[in-house]
Amino acid sequence: MSLPIAVLVSGSGSNLQSIIDRIEEGTLDAEIKLVVSNKAGAYGIERAKKHGLPYKVLLHTDYRSREAFDQAMVDAIVEAGVGDDGLVVMAGFMRIVTTIFLGAFENRVINIHPALLPSFPGVHGQSDAADYGVKIAGCTVHFVDEEMDHGPVIIQAAVPCQAGEDGNVLGPRILKLEHRVFPQAIQWYAENRLNIEGRHVNVRVAGKPCAGQPTVDTEPKTYALVWPPLEEGF
């Protein structure tokens, strides 16, 4: 059975689109039960409409507290069919959730951040990294916990950053990889291959979903992104 998911958006929804596309092409074994936005004009809602997906706009300004808003989101997500085995996917959702929300979906909320956490948390990850003058930037998919951009890391992707580039140049380069690593993380979850041990998330080898199995142990030392590139002899 496909993994039931709810996708939370606040803006363009290009990550939502990459998830929709993967589901429709059959490479992601998930079913979007609900798209939720806290912004009425979020283009992510238009994307949901275009694909005939259930959606709901919940304006946080309509609720007396952060907790009341979170409870309304929980109710909508559960009612849509994301029960005890579903996953909540924050795809550009620009709100901090409370323990009301996280308690309802313990270890079942993931987020994508456009920086290599723990560096550059917050709403301007791409431009903060570019302005800092990093040579390597990237994105992070992580489980959501009570702290912003802090939960255990599932997968990260890195891209080079040239001197003088700003967030407007770096952002789209990172976004292209976001659209690949986010569906990958969801698929690993759908295959029950993510094992959280403290701050560490192990990805179990495919086909061995039970606990204690070996994890994906690609030889990290053979993977390296060096920027600016090393020259002959170094």
Ligand code: GRF
């Ligand atoms: C992405 O860069 C994501 O990393 C960040 O917000 C942006 C959302 O983009 N959290 P989109 O709405 O998915 O296009």
